[in-house]
Amino acid sequence: MDIRSQISMVFHLDKCIGCHTCSIACKNIWTDRKGAEYMWWNNVETKPGTGYPGKWEDQDIYKGGWEKSGNGIKLKGAGKKKGLSNIFHNPHMPVIDDYYEPFTYKYLDLIESPASDDQPTARPVSLITGKPMDIKMGPNWDDDLSGTPDYARNDPNLKNLSPAEQQAMFQLERMAFFYLPRICNHCLNPGCVASCPSGAMYKRGEDGIVLINQEVCRAWRMCITACPYKKAYYNWHSGKSEKCILCYPRIEAGYAPACMHSCVGRIRYLGVILYDADRIHETASAPENELVDRQMDMLLDPFDPEVIESAKKNGIADSTIKAAQSSPIYKFVKKWGMALPLHAEFRTLPMLFYVPPMLPVMASLTEVDNSAQAEKLGDIAKYWPDKWLYDTSTEELWGTIDQARMPIEYMASLFSAGDTEKVKVRLKKLLAVRIYRRWKTVGDISEEKANQVLSDVGLTQELAEEIYYLTSLAKFDDRFVVPAAHREQAIEMIENAGDRKGSTGFGFKEGTAKRGL
Amino acid sequence: MTSLNSFLFIAFPYIAFSVLVIGATYRYKSSGYKVSSLSSQFLEGKKVFWGIVPFHFGIILLFIGHLVVFLFPEAVLRWNSDPVRLVLHEGIGFTFGISVLLGLTILIVRRWFNPRLKMVTNRMDVVIEVVLLSQIILGCWIALGYRWGSSWFASDLSPYLWSLVKLSPNIEAVSALPDVIKLHIVGAFLILFLIPFTRLVHFLVAPFHYIFRPYQVVMWYWDKKQIREPSTPWQITRPRNN
Ligand code: SF4
Ligand code: SF4
Numbered sequence: 001m002d003i004r005s006q007i008s009m010v011f012h013l014d015k016c017i018g019c020h021t022c023s024i025a026c027k028n029i030w031t032d033r034k035g036a037e038y039m040w041w042n043n044v045e046t047k048p049g050t051g052y053p054g055k056w057e058d059q060d061i062y063k064g065g066w067e068k069s070g071n072g073i074k075l076k077g078a079g080k081k082k083g084l085s086n087i088f089h090n091p092h093m094p095v096i097d098d099y100y101e102p103f104t105y106k107y108l109d110l111i112e113s114p115a116s117d118d119q120p121t122a123r124p125v126s127l128i129t130g131k132p133m134d135i136k137m138g139p140n141w142d143d144d145l146s147g148t149p150d151y152a153r154n155d156p157n158l159k160n161l162s163p164a165e166q167q168a169m170f171q172l173e174r175m176a177f178f179y180l181p182r183i184c185n186h187c188l189n190p191g192c193v194a195s196c197p198s199g200a201m202y203k204r205g206e207d208g209i210v211l212i213n214q215e216v217c218r219a220w221r222m223c224i225t226a227c228p229y230k231k232a233y234y235n236w237h238s239g240k241s242e243k244c245i246l247c248y249p250r251i252e253a254g255y256a257p258a259c260m261h262s263c264v265g266r267i268r269y270l271g272v273i274l275y276d277a278d279r280i281h282e283t284a285s286a287p288e289n290e291l292v293d294r295q296m297d298m299l300l301d302p303f304d305p306e307v308i309e310s311a312k313k314n315g316i317a318d319s320t321i322k323a324a325q326s327s328p329i330y331k332f333v334k335k336w337g338m339a340l341p342l343h344a345e346f347r348t349l350p351m352l353f354y355v356p357p358m359l360p361v362m363a364s365l366t367e368v369d370n371s372a373q374a375e376k377l378g379d380i381a382k383y384w385p386d387k388w389l390y391d392t393s394t395e396e397l398w399g400t401i402d403q404a405r406m407p408i409e410y411m412a413s414l415f416s417a418g419d420t421e422k423v424k425v426r427l428k429k430l431l432a433v434r435i436y437r438r439w440k441t442v443g444d445i446s447e448e449k450a451n452q453v454l455s456d457v458g459l460t461q462e463l464a465e466e467i468y469y470l471t472s473l474a475k476f477d478d479r480f481v482v483p484a485a486h487r488e489q490a491i492e493m494i495e496n497a498g499d500r501k502g503s504t505g506f507g508f509k510e511g512t513a514k515r516g517l
Numbered sequence: 518m519t520s521l522n523s524f525l526f527i528a529f530p531y532i533a534f535s536v537l538v539i540g541a542t543y544r545y546k547s548s549g550y551k552v553s554s555l556s557s558q559f560l561e562g563k564k565v566f567w568g569i570v571p572f573h574f575g576i577i578l579l580f581i582g583h584l585v586v587f588l589f590p591e592a593v594l595r596w597n598s599d600p601v602r603l604v605l606h607e608g609i610g611f612t613f614g615i616s617v618l619l620g621l622t623i624l625i626v627r628r629w630f631n632p633r634l635k636m637v638t639n640r641m642d643v644v645i646e647v648v649l650l651s652q653i654i655l656g657c658w659i660a661l662g663y664r665w666g667s668s669w670f671a672s673d674l675s676p677y678l679w680s681l682v683k684l685s686p687n688i689e690a691v692s693a694l695p696d697v698i699k700l701h702i703v704g705a706f707l708i709l710f711l712i713p714f715t716r717l718v719h720f721l722v723a724p725f726h727y728i729f730r731p732y733q734v735v736m737w738y739w740d741k742k743q744i745r746e747p748s749t750p751w752q753i754t755r756p757r758n759n
Binding site for chain 1: 548549550552553554555556557558559560561562565566569570572573574632633635636637719722724726727728730732733734735736737738
């Protein structure tokens with residue numbers, strides 16, 4: 001057992017309101033620079049949708065992540081052989097137009113144009129060339145299903161759905177969507193790091209944050225391809241790759257990352273997870289249907305005395321172990337089993353987990369005959385041809401999940417490498433807590449029934465209360481348990497304070513030989 | 518004429534080489550940030566393929582070819598003694614010359630006509646484009662016009678270069694060469710001279726070490742186990758990464 005600690009995250013998708021506050025917070029701090037205008041280290045996508053960059057999930061196009069090869073794994077589009085032989089021209093690298101050409105407007109024209117018969121306009125200009133341009137694409141162009149034939153319909157996750165299912169999904173009456181906020185997953189088996197020919201990329205041992213050393217990055221651009229989430233970006237102005245740094249200066253100082261701190265929906269949780277680094281390779285090489293479970297197995301129980309002992313032996317501080325014990329991530333992912341990694345089949349072992357959204361699958365649809373109702377309406381009254389009834393009752397306990405209006409296969413393609421069972425289990429838990437709380441607050445459900453749904457999914461009243469608390473009421477300090485690289489110790493993340501011992505005050509800076517003695 | 522010759526073939530090579538060594542070291546030491554080439558594939562990803570691939574493979578082969586003749590002149594002469602092998606040798610060299618020429622032309626045209634690429638082109642890029650283009654045109658011209666370059670390189674130029682290495686320059690043979698060839702030689706030293714000031718530095722950091730390293734890189738800022746070890750409180754123990 002080689003225990004390491006990792007800062008890990010959970011995003012609770014039911015709570016995301018798609019406001020993009022997180023993206024803006026990140027942009028303002030980190031990517032509001034020349035060459036980085038197009039980068040959104042944090043972005044929020046509408047699903048179904050093609051995302052950013054377009055169709056990033058389609059690894060037939062971008063060749064990101066790992067693939068199985070014999071008993072092990074190999075990088076799909078990079079690595080020692082492929083990477084070095086394609087070093088002059090990387091055939092699978094997205095170009096700026098796959099994201100969008102960054103632009104601004106000539107706002108000054110609004111103020112400075114001379115009096116005339118027409119309104120002045122602020123023309124869009126490219127932030128690359130400075131020339132006027134026609135905007136063809138922007139960040140979140142497909143927000144809330146806009147432009148659906150071009151975007152949502154081309155979502156790579158639809159490929160497992162039959163044409164009829166797809167057709168049904170996009171009927172106006174059934175359309176549903178949810179938001180998927182994405183940042184770098186700070187993976188345990190990062191494709192980006194493995195692909196970097198100059199060795200500029202690394203995972204920090206202390207907290208698992210994946211970084212790019214800008215001094216060593218030489219613009220070989222392999223990480224852009226190798227990250228299956230397209231979360232490593234090329235800065236066209238500086239010629240270096242950049243990525244989400246999980247606001248490590250903030251984390252070291254005990255603050256939550258900016259995107260998480262500012263999250264309006266309070267969907268984000270951050271904390272420590274202890275894991276067994278010896279099992280990384282073996283887990284990443286597991287058969288596709290075991291990937292999720294095996295990754296969960298790697299994450300260790302911070303209360304287990306054996307785990308604590310070997311963690312200490314590995315030099316993990318008591319404060320970090322303490323943080324791991326109160327980690328909201330451990331609860332969501334392991335204790336309650338409610339969260340899943342995004343696209344486990346890319347085999348990078350992502351450490352950002354998602355609680356799958358229940359709302360778009362809630363409400364089963366039944367066709368009803370409302371002609372009687374329609375007859376009652378006068379001619380002038382609005383004609384309402386809607387024959388669908390959204391059934392949100394709790395009579396049929398799990399019925400809503402089975403006849404969900406957004407196919408579970410779609411969710412499974414995102415969160416569980418296609419295994420619908422894993423998604424269903426989690427959705428049922430979400431629903432069970434709801435039903436339980438409904439008994440408590442509204443009271444139109446019997447206690448018996450509430451208890452029954454809870455035991456159906458292996459929860460108890462106490463656990464349900466805990467889940468309810470952390471989901472709906474949790475305060476800042478419950479959602480973000482930042483381990484102690486406390487402010488006063490933060491310097492130790494950068495240098496060994498022991499090195500500086502004796503370097504000021506009395507005594508000598510140089511060794512005896514250097515002093516000529 | 519002699520003084521010009523001694524400047525171009527004695528002083529300039531030494532200047533160029535010193536500038537290369539000192540300049541490249543300084544650039545690397547002062548900021549690793551600047552030791553690379555600004556890739557523009559991200560702004561234009563299709564045409565670049567047809568330029569950059571023939572250019573790079575060509576230039577690497579030509580470089581190795583020149584290097585081999587310089588290092589092992591006798592072996593090359595022996596190889597060239599058979600006319601079939603000589604023609605083969607020269608033919609291969611010329612093909613790669615043409616591939617560099619075509620590749621470079623495509624790259625220059627691409628850079629020139631794409632407004633996005635103009636934004637990431639600096640003055641030194643233009644300088645190096647001109648120098649490389651002239652050098653490759655001269656090279657192809659010499660290959661055609663002054664036949665069996667690989668042989669006379671081995672017999673005339675290799676000794677000259679070695680005399681430079683041995684710090685007792687002998688420029689008799691070079692001074693007698695036609696101007697085109699002289700220009701090509703000076704061009705070569707000029708390129709060495711320019712390396713520290715242009716994007717050419719990137720070839721000095723070609724990532725061969727990638728082949729030998731494990732895929733994953735994990736770094737610790739300090740060795741947590743050691744730092745708690747009471748027997749070594751005054752020792753500085755750097756962490757072992759990975
Ligand atoms: S999400 Fe991508 S960039 Fe982030 S660690 Fe994983 S492979 Fe690397
Ligand atoms: S700030 Fe929070 S709620 Fe708003 S889009 Fe981002 S993740 Fe969703």
